[in-house]
Amino acid sequence: xxxxxxxxxxxxxxxxxxxxxxxxxxxxxxxxxxxxxxxxxxxxxxxxxxxxxxxxxxxxxxxxxxxxxxxxxxxxxxxxxxxxxxxxxxxxxxxxxxxxxxxxxxxxxxxxxxxxxxxxxxxxxxxxxxxxxxxxxxxxxxxxxxxxxxxxxxxxxxxxxxxxxxxxxxxxxxxxxxxxxxxxxxxxxxxxxxxxxxxxxxxxxxxxxxxxxxxxxxxxxxxxxxxxxxxxxxxxxxxxxxx
Amino acid sequence: xxxxxxxxxxxxxxxxxxxxxxxxxxxxxxxxxxxxxxxxxxxxxxxxxxxxxxxxxxxxxxxxxxxxxxxxxxxxxxxxxxxxxxxxxxxxxxxxxxxxxxxxxxxxxxxxxxxxxxxxxxxxxxxxx
Numbered sequence: 001x002x003x004x005x006x007x008x009x010x011x012x013x014x015x016x017x018x019x020x021x022x023x024x025x026x027x028x029x030x031x032x033x034x035x036x037x038x039x040x041x042x043x044x045x046x047x048x049x050x051x052x053x054x055x056x057x058x059x060x061x062x063x064x065x066x067x068x069x070x071x072x073x074x075x076x077x078x079x080x081x082x083x084x085x086x087x088x089x090x091x092x093x094x095x096x097x098x099x100x101x102x103x104x105x106x107x108x109x110x111x112x113x114x115x116x117x118x119x120x121x122x123x124x125x126x127x128x129x130x131x132x133x134x135x136x137x138x139x140x141x142x143x144x145x146x147x148x149x150x151x152x153x154x155x156x157x158x159x160x161x162x163x164x165x166x167x168x169x170x171x172x173x174x175x176x177x178x179x180x181x182x183x184x185x186x187x188x189x190x191x192x193x194x195x196x197x198x199x200x201x202x203x204x205x206x207x208x209x210x211x212x213x214x215x216x217x218x219x220x221x222x223x224x225x226x227x228x229x230x231x232x233x234x235x236x237x238x239x240x241x242x243x
Numbered sequence: 244x245x246x247x248x249x250x251x252x253x254x255x256x257x258x259x260x261x262x263x264x265x266x267x268x269x270x271x272x273x274x275x276x277x278x279x280x281x282x283x284x285x286x287x288x289x290x291x292x293x294x295x296x297x298x299x300x301x302x303x304x305x306x307x308x309x310x311x312x313x314x315x316x317x318x319x320x321x322x323x324x325x326x327x328x329x330x331x332x333x334x335x336x337x338x339x340x341x342x343x344x345x346x347x348x349x350x351x352x353x354x355x356x357x358x359x360x361x362x363x364x365x366x367x368x369x370x371x372x
Contacts, residue, residue: 017362017372018357018358018361021361021365025361053370057365057370097354097358100354133345134345135347135350136344136345136346137346137347137348137350137351139344144341144344145337145341148337148340148344152333152336152337157254157258158254159254213347213350215350215351240254240255241253241254241255243253
């Protein structure tokens, strides 16, 4: 079975080689066939060239490149990556090393074992920062408060199939599942990841979980402005009234 | 899911129906106020010893009347109390989550080491940083 890792990149020339090497090591020691699909939105820091040199080192069968004319958004980056991928299972994750590839074999195990359990086969394994064994490095109490608050609001207002981390972006999908869900997703920002799980549950897919550690790599910059919060609430309300 | 298949049952419909059920219960409580008051009065006088009751009453406010006033007030402000309980539930859930939130400084340290290892491997393979 081939696993495709889709990595949307924008100005990741420093991190891309590292995550590629770690992914390569993780997959080869677990004896798993893999490919990495880099979807680059014309990064000004020449991430594309970095991707091309990585392709020479790791091989064209391991590294595929999709180059896009500009910053076109995460959703379309995922779609473009999906189209260029050939794996039967898809991993969506961040390219900035906040997600560690070592959790991927754990996710695969959860997915494989689930067919033997009473609750049935899971189609999506979501990395959760909120369960025992997971967590975050680099968050102050205020950040934790907003994250937990947003998550509580979403799990209260929406039907989310028991998922504990709705805004996380590190997940393993069966190809059939993500191909069906992705076109339905309309929101942007933090609500985007949440909407994927809500639509998944709506379509009848089962969601499993693996605790993951998240190392926040955006030091000093504020990723959480008033704008992001408003976009999130809008997305939440939209889903509340339409699903 | 069965309900969804039966028609278009959206998430906000669920909240709407819960709201309507609550309103129905509220209306029923008002309409049966005398009966409810009598029931509460008999339960309280049966459970609480008369000495304690005497302590809490004044000549102008005998126990029965005080209880009747309490019942009326509780029913009148039922929605407020419900929202308050809901708010407390939300607050305690979030605070609990934040209190048990795991900090993984070790992961950050480990990551830095792995970055160094990866850089060495890449340079050995001919990658130029």
